[in-house]
Amino acid sequence: MLARVSSAPTFRRLPRAVREQQMLDAAVKVFSRRGFHAASMDEIAEDAGISKPMVYAYLGTKEELFVACLHREGTRMMHAIAGAAAPDLPADVRLWRGLRAFFGFVGAHRDGWAVLYRQARGEQPFAGELAAMRARLVEVVAGMLDHALRTEGRQVGETDLEVVAYALVGATESLADWLADHPEADPEKTATRMMNVAWQGAAQLLHGETWRPPAV
Amino acid sequence: MLARVSSAPTFRRLPRAVREQQMLDAAVKVFSRRGFHAASMDEIAEDAGISKPMVYAYLGTKEELFVACLHREGTRMMHAIAGAAAPDLPADVRLWRGLRAFFGFVGAHRDGWAVLYRQARGEQPFAGELAAMRARLVEVVAGMLDHALRTEGRQVGETDLEVVAYALVGATESLADWLADHPEADPEKTATRMMNVAWQGAAQLLHGETWRPPAV
């Protein structure tokens, strides 16, 4: 009987950290392609090249897995932004760099982050995770606006600030969606457009030029 | 477990149109509360006080039912807006009235429209339906901007227009979400805030004050 030739390095039995990343890669891919509900744990496991029980052992429930995806991708995005927009720069520069980094990230992960994020908005169980992420963003943006306002010697109610920040974040998310749907679009150009809308609008507010509803 | 329920003495043999509205009411309610996937045809039928086969006979598949909901609620909203913002008014007045009507509608259907809409964004099968609705909105907004621009003797590339309109619509949707989540918030005030962001930003654009990325 011929000796069994040792098979080429098939890379079985990898350490946990590696497998976890493989799983998350697969999960992001499948969740993005199919959506949370239509995605099946079977497909994710198969795509990760591993058996289902391992996915459960390492990353838990389908929901927990989705949250883990959100977490990893969200953290990556946050890092990309934070690395670009240092807190000691002037507000407009920070905003611009932040936006550019954001759209750059989204553009580079067109089938990862943006789609994932879009899925999450509609599914109740992820409200918490998402709210936290968006809250961090809103807070940052509101902080920038507030800082700029104070520099101009002005001040605005907290709710006003929050709502405006919310609108800006919403507009940005909306453009991110748009970008994800238009593979040929240029992230930087999109960032510029958003900057135009955002900054010009905000600039007016900063200068006290408030629009008021006409007397009906 | 299917409980044995004594059938309620409801009115049988209603005309089809009435029954359909009852079903849609129930469907909107259940879809909003549970989300598309978590909603079950059983619950919808029960909530409508009717048997499942009737739902299928009248409104088809679960997906078709959801689309029907989207359709009815979307149409109602469009009517509300269109009725408020006559096309012969000046752009700013139209925008204001449109926004006010929109947020008024969302505020009045906090658990209907906004939630439904949010659900739909994440589910692939409804991309088409939603894209159509948003496209109509974007088109209207872009038209308003374009009209105003031309009045000023200026003109902007089509993509630019679309993207800005997209941003405005996105910001508005975002605030609609916020409104849906804050039952105590005042729709009119929210509309005012949105108007501030939108109009001030747009106004700058209209006057040619474009922000440009700094030379890196």
Place this chain on the structure above:
Amino acid sequence: MLARVSSAPTFRRLPRAVREQQMLDAAVKVFSRRGFHAASMDEIAEDAGISKPMVYAYLGTKEELFVACLHREGTRMMHAIAGAAAPDLPADVRLWRGLRAFFGFVGAHRDGWAVLYRQARGEQPFAGELAAMRARLVEVVAGMLDHALRTEGRQVGETDLEVVAYALVGATESLADWLADHPEADPEKTATRMMNVAWQGAAQLLHGETWRPPAV
């Protein structure tokens, strides 16, 4: 083309009440044969000649199904006993008739009740249901003892009564197990034996002949 001959009465589409009994019959059979855990819903459904979803629709979870079995069989047994031991008879006659009815029932359902009951004692989720049933029995027995004692002009502490009743019930259950495992054994004879142990022991107690631990 030949007309399709109407198939012989295959008895599809039976009313709910009938199907429920069929399911319970199958469930009792399978649970008894395999034990709660080893029993599979698949086998139960197949044995009942129906699809699994119907079982869930009518009788709920596996646990709920088991409880339903316990309930039905327990109730039947209680009826058998109650019908035999009228409350206006003297205590010894009641006890005798009750025991005879009990062992008769167990003997007639050797693969139903006794086995089911035995399964239930070990599984945590059914503690409640079982405790309730046994409590009813213990209460009845204790009542009989108490009644007899009072007739003799004597009285015993409540805990004493409960514990003695518990012991009698335990002995009875034990013999029921024995009977279930010995298909050839005669229920009536077993009842007589149990009566001997129980009544003679109780009789002594009734006459105040208490055993006391010797001085160590």
Place this chain on the structure above:
Amino acid sequence: MLARVSSAPTFRRLPRAVREQQMLDAAVKVFSRRGFHAASMDEIAEDAGISKPMVYAYLGTKEELFVACLHREGTRMMHAIAGAAAPDLPADVRLWRGLRAFFGFVGAHRDGWAVLYRQARGEQPFAGELAAMRARLVEVVAGMLDHALRTEGRQVGETDLEVVAYALVGATESLADWLADHPEADPEKTATRMMNVAWQGAAQLLHGETWRPPAV
């Protein structure tokens, strides 16, 4: 989800006998708390502070492990009883001491033996093991009764003896259950009560006072 735990700095490389006892301790604990099926090898291994393959290497299959638990605890109990009830004592003294030792043991291992035993009664695979243990007990009790009968110059059929012994053992088990469920109860008092029921009842039988079913 398998949490990433830094391995505790336990003592490695213990002698086999020690490790086995650790495992059995853990197994008894987990089986008692969860029941045979709900107990997982994972939890047992973790509770024993050891990896799963070791459990399999030392004690085999889950079933074998359970049997090993039953064995160890049962043997301990038997020793406790045997040590207390020397075979050369009079029957009543033996019975009393045996019962006292038994309930003392159960009381001292409320969450070990009694619960384990209760689990085992319902699970088919352990019928054999349990039957053996109970048979030994029944035999001992029957022997005592027989011995006492012969002392009185009387004799009873073997089945009669077995059944009566079975009833006594059943009553005792039942009270053991009761004791396990009532942490505040006093084992010695429980033993006294059982002795009353058992001995009084048996005593009558020994004296030939047999109860007979009335001619119906």
Place this chain on the structure above:
DNA sequence: TATGAATGAGGCTTCATTCAT
């Protein structure tokens, strides 16, 4: 000796959808 990595198999449960009355 000791363990982290890995999986085959199988069970429970749910749901959209349709049939027969």
Place this chain on the structure above:
DNA sequence: AATGAATGAAGCCTCATTCAT
């Protein structure tokens, strides 16, 4: 017109058990 009865299909999750280091 209307519904109770019925199911095929599929998904999540868990677990006992073993391999390779």
